[in-house]
Amino acid sequence: MxxxxxxxxxxxxxxxxxxxxxxxxxxxxxxxxxxxxxxxxxxxxxxxxxxxxxxxxxxxxxxxxxxxxxxxxxxxxxxxxxxxxxxxxxxxxxxxxxxxxxxxxxxxxxxxxxxxxxxxxxxxxxxxxxxxxNCSTIQLVVALKPLLDKFGIDDVTVSTYQAVSGAGLPGYEELIHQTQNYQEMDHVPKAFTKQILFNCIPQIGTFGDDGFSSEESKIMTESPKILGVPDLKVSAFTVRIPALNSHSEAVWVTLKKDTTKEEFTNTLGSFEGLAIFTEDYPTALEISGEEPVFVGRIHQDRHNKKRWLMWVVADNLKKGxxxxxxxxxxxxxx
Ligand SMILES: NC(=O)c1ccc[n+]([C@@H]2O[C@H](COP(=O)([O-])OP(=O)(O)OC[C@H]3O[C@@H](n4cnc5c(N)ncnc54)[C@H](OP(=O)(O)O)[C@@H]3O)[C@@H](O)[C@H]2O)c1
Structure with missing residues (x-):
């Protein structure tokens, strides 16, 4: 900076x-x-x-x-x-x-x-x-932007695995408290809708009439605005997990053009703010405190050669x- x-x-x-x-x-x-x-x-x-x-x-x-x-x-x-x-x-x-x-x-x-x-x-x-x-939107659009510019994008599907620090200090403290008292199995949730320790909660925010949560709606409406493609189709499913910090996302992106894994990877690798894992993969615990958006597990879909999968992880308190x-x-x- x-x-x-x-x-x-x-x-x-x-x-x-x-x-x-x-x-x-x-x-x-x-x-x-x-x-x-x-x-x-x-x-x-x-x-x-x-x-x-x-x-x-x-x-x-x-x-x-x-x-x-x-x-x-x-x-x-x-x-x-x-x-x-x-x-x-x-x-x-x-x-x-x-x-x-x-x-x-x-x-x-x-x-x-x-x-x-x-x-x-x-x-x-x-x-x-x-x-x-929104934090989970930021890391998604950083990973999508170079793909959009080079290949065009038809649609995006994202499933998130979001850390408790995304719910602020109360969320962070709730997981720490439940961890310190892990033998009690009747924790009363406050920051979350259910016990977060040993659990995954498929609710972040409140649900709308269409079944999407407010966090999912944020990702689906903010991404097209930031990318400058108002009709971009983005579908999101968000989940809170017992990670302390950094959000992870499994992303499916359908490109308009054919490409190879090498070209896909190089396109991401040459974009400012992205760090690519080609052998290992990034995890929330390992990249917390880091600035870039990390991408790993890049591979092509078995059924649609224009569709690619990737794993996108970033520190929600920093880049998010x-x-x-x-x-x-x-x-x-x-
Ligand atoms: N956590 C994330 O990853 C993340 C990412 C993107 C966006 N956000 C957004 O960032 C905002 C803050 O999130 P956070 O995670 O930092 O929450 P947090 O840890 O719960 O902190 C909330 C902050 O707001 C202050 N506050 C509460 N009432 C106030 C008032 N009346 N006047 C002035 N300050 C007041 C609190 O002060 P006290 O300590 O005195 O109560 C505290 O400093 C939220 O809008 C959240 O949606 C969070």
Whole structure:
């Protein structure tokens, strides 16, 4: 990641959450120049301080005029808070990079994965709301974009295996607690609909009338928007699994043109942000903390030679959330 041209004044809403913590860690790791950090959380976190760039920044609560003077505010605390406060940040003259679902399908808001459609933004862009896509969407579209450009895509089917950190700190803590008390078999689920330990739950979000969950709908509607192909057929089935971090996806993609495994692999391998496994395969545990989207187990379907299968894994807190948000900032401030 390139460094910002000047030290920025940065707001972070949801600073005490798992995505907020990852955002701070990445800023620190890259040594981005910080003129000010204004961390926001709920009243429960008042009194806490967030450490960054050698200073302690006290956690604040959202209130009128709280964004004045900031260059950018990263929102990561849920749809309702973003709906109410992201427009306030823009009114105050800041870019609002929103990690919630609130604005993603708003036709007036760019939904950005920089490697895929970063051209929508540039250093001349005016302060605006920019939506950060759903975590499982981001890793999917990074893997699809080079295939779309080279071969064209007829349709995509994806089955996900999503880690508990995707449900925030409560989800993470629930799996840790159940693991520490694994002999109790009557765990009362809170963050999930059923016990997550020793289990797989085929529900992420709420179900619509058509049987798809809200997480599946996000993948199916956001992917065509980001890829710039509104009629792209994407079908998703999402499952929560007892992995702590990083989402895995089995993807079936039907191309418009014939290709070989070598050409398919090389096409993915030459795309920014992708790392390809040709011998072994990536797993959630092994790639957690890494930045790229990893692809392995590339092979051709037995029944349709235009159909290919691949295994796509990425850190949902990094590329699926905080890192993608910071890469959006890079397109504006570098
Ligand atoms: N986890 C992921 O992989 C992921 C990926 C992509 C997108 N997202 C989205 O990112 C957002 C945050 O997710 P997360 O996983 O980081 O959740 P989380 O760990 O539960 O953190 C939620 C954050 O929101 C803060 N918050 C709650 N009420 C607030 C209020 N009234 N004012 C200001 N801040 C408030 C919390 O502060 P307190 O600590 O004070 O309660 C906490 O900092 C959600 O919209 C989620 O859908 C998450």
């Amino acid at each position: 390139k460094l910002w041209k000047k030290p920025l004044k940065v707001g972070l809403v949801g600073a005490t959450g798992v995505v907020g913590e990852t955002f701070i860690n990445i800023l620190e790791e890259y040594g981005q120049p910080i003129a000010e950090l204004r961390p926001f959380a709920s009243v429960n976190s008042l009194g806490m301080k967030i450490e960054l760039a050698g200073k302690q920044w006290p956690v604040q609560v959202l209130k009128a005029d709280c964004f004045y003077g900031l260059d950018m505010v990263f929102f990561s605390s849920g749809d309702d808070i973003s709906l109410e406060w992201a427009p306030e940040a823009v009114r105050a003259g800041a870019f609002a990079i929103d990690n919630s679902n609130a604005f993603r399908m708003n036709p007036e808001v760019h939904l950005v994965v920089p490697e895929v459609n970063g051209h929508l933004l540039n250093p001349q862009s005016k302060p605006q709301i920019i939506a950060n896509p 959330a905080a890192l993608n948000g910071l890469q959006i900032a890079e397109t504006i401030f570098c």
